Amino acid sequence: MPMTPTAPPSAPHEHCDLLIIGAGPAGMAAALAAAPSGASITVVDDNPQPGGQIWRDGPQVALPALAQQHRSALAQHTNIRVLTGTRVVGLGATHPTDKAPALLLEDADRGWTQHSHRTVLCTGARELLLPFPGWTLPGVTGAGALQALIKAGLDVRGQRIAMAGTGPLLLAAAATATQAGATVVRIAEQASWASLAGFAAQLSRWPAKALQALALLNPHLRASTHVLEAQGTVQVQSVRLRRGMQGEETIACDRLACGFGLVPNTQLGQLLGCALGGPLSNGQGLAVDAQMRTSVPGVYAAGECTGFGGSERALVQGAMAGHAAAGQVQQARALRPQLARWDGFAQALQASFVLNAAINTLARPDTLVCRCEDVPYADLAPRQGWIDAKLHTRCGMGACQGRICGAATQQLFGWTPAAPRHLLAPARIGTLAACTPTPATPEAPTG
Numbered sequence: 013m014p015m016t017p018t019a020p021p022s023a024p025h026e027h028c029d030l031l032i033i034g035a036g037p038a039g040m041a042a043a044l045a046a047a048p049s050g051a052s053i054t055v056v057d058d059n060p061q062p063g064g065q066i067w068r069d070g071p072q073v074a075l076p077a078l079a080q081q082h083r084s085a086l087a088q089h090t091n092i093r094v095l096t097g098t099r100v101v102g103l104g105a106t107h108p109t110d111k112a113p114a115l116l117l118e119d120a121d122r123g124w125t126q127h128s129h130r131t132v133l134c135t136g137a138r139e140l141l142l143p144f145p146g147w148t149l150p151g152v153t154g155a156g157a158l159q160a161l162i163k164a165g166l167d168v169r170g171q172r173i174a175m176a177g178t179g180p181l182l183l184a185a186a187a188t189a190t191q192a193g194a195t196v197v198r199i200a201e202q203a204s205w206a207s208l209a210g211f212a213a214q215l216s217r218w219p220a221k222a223l224q225a226l227a228l229l230n231p232h233l234r235a236s237t238h239v240l241e242a243q244g245t246v247q248v249q250s251v252r253l254r255r256g257m258q259g260e261e262t263i264a265c266d267r268l269a270c271g272f273g274l275v276p277n278t279q280l281g282q283l284l285g286c287a288l289g290g291p292l293s294n295g296q297g298l299a300v301d302a303q304m305r306t307s308v309p310g311v312y313a314a315g316e317c318t319g320f321g322g323s324e325r326a327l328v329q330g331a332m333a334g335h336a337a338a339g340q341v342q343q344a345r346a347l348r349p350q351l352a353r354w355d356g357f358a359q360a361l362q363a364s365f366v367l368n369a370a371i372n373t374l375a376r377p378d379t380l381v382c383r384c385e386d387v388p389y390a391d392l393a394p395r396q397g398w399i400d401a402k403l404h405t406r407c408g409m410g411a412c413q414g415r416i417c418g419a420a421t422q423q424l425f426g427w428t429p430a431a432p433r434h435l436l437a438p439a440r441i442g443t444l445a446a447c448t449p450t451p452a453t454p455e456a457p458t459g
């Protein structure tokens with residue numbers, strides 16, 4: 013692929029050969045796979061450093077060697093430009109001469125339109141948060157959210173932390189909290205011991221994962237246990253848990269971190285017109301073919317925006333997408349056996365941590381489901397679907413724009429959240445001004 017010179021950083025319209033959104037494992041692998049083609053590559057991520065969720069950097073982080081290798085490899089390629097602290101906020105106007113599609117980008121200083129004929133979406137996933145009594149109390153967070161806060165410098169030394177929900181992220185977050193000086197008093201895993209044992213028995217197929225699981229094991233882990241209520245007046249003080257069919261326990265804690273699985277970040281892909289689907293996301297991820305192509309020509313997707321399966325799968329998918337987007341189809345094809353191996357891991361993971369029906373019944377009538385607009389469960393239960401709920405209750409119309417309650421109502425009521433609309437995120441007026449179409453003779457170089 014011929015290299016297009018990158019526009020000067022102050023231009024309101026810029027052009028690259030390959031635009032990669034997300035600098036987690038998938039995005040980094042995509043850029044590194046495409047780099048030898050000589051294409052001009054721009055990688056965009058809204059975090060301060062590349063790494064995504066698993067390799068999130070911060071004052072309390074010692075990055076693993078693999079993350080450091082990826083970061084320094086990115087820096088060594090002169091044709092890769094990494095724009096951190098930069099967010100895609102919406103769609104831009106298509107380039108008037110070469111018809112390159114465009115996205116609207118914003119960083120702390122400016123907004124601009126980024127044109128590219130090829131785009132790889134590596135936007136990852138977010139936690140599934142579900143409502144239960146007390147979940148809006150200060151001190152109650154997502155499990156991954158607590159992990160991110162600790163990595164960013166939150167001081168949890170001496171604090172008692174309870175975790176609840178499902179999946180390996182609980183154990184990873186508990187390990188981060190323990191390393192930071194907290195005492196993890198309980199890890200309530202809703203899956204049964206039989207499920208956990210079945211999962212562990214399969215791990216010999218992925219030895220590195222077996223070692224990881226051993227390192228994360230925690231004596232406070234309890235299976236068949238789920239949260240009933242966070243208790244406290246102005247701050248969480250204890251958590252009430254259901255153990256097995258009948259038992260209950262109440263545990264004093266300073267923080268409660270809950271995560272019920274992951275939700276793929278598909279908003280940008282949907283805005284571009286990409287279809288959802290795929291067996292490893294319950295149909296909620298971006299659908300891709302064997303070359304990581306989405307249903308929209310020129311748009312590829314990789315990593316957890318296509319389904320869940322851990323960083324290894326994201327790395328392989330990212331490399332495949334990068335190769336394919338750079339026209340290196342043979343190299344992409346050569347990675348299929350590796351992808352099949354990690355798809356197998358993803359299947360084992362998902363089959364072992366299926367949410368049980370009791371998790372859907374935790375909210376009481378007065379429990380807020382949409383915490384931005386203060387909409388309780390009782391107001392939503394009679395509604396017919398997402399749009400009906402939005403119109404009658406303002407559910408999903410607050411600051412998070414349905415990112416939390418949309419996924420929650422999908423789990424609780426089976427509603428399909430409405431497709432996202434331009435803008436994806438709040439943006440400055442100056443950025444919107446940059447959204448104006450390019451002049452007929454653009455000053456930015458074209459490919």
Ligand SMILES: Cc1cc2nc3c(=O)[nH]c(=O)nc-3n(C[C@H](O)[C@H](O)[C@H](O)COP(=O)(O)OP(=O)(O)OC[C@H]3O[C@@H](n4cnc5c(N)ncnc54)[C@H](O)[C@@H]3O)c2cc1C
Nearest residue numbers: 034036037038057058064065066100136156315316322323
């Ligand atoms: C909160 C959380 C914590 C996790 N912690 C762990 C862990 O400790 N261990 C583990 O094994 N797995 C963890 N996971 C799972 C982990 O996400 C994956 O295994 C791996 O990081 C997926 O890689 P990815 O590249 O697909 O996505 P991610 O790593 O999620 O990277 C996606 C990147 O895209 C960026 N992005 C998304 N949308 C935009 C936009 N519009 N504009 C600009 N940038 C954008 C995001 O900020 C992010 O940096 C965690 C998941 C979550 C949700």
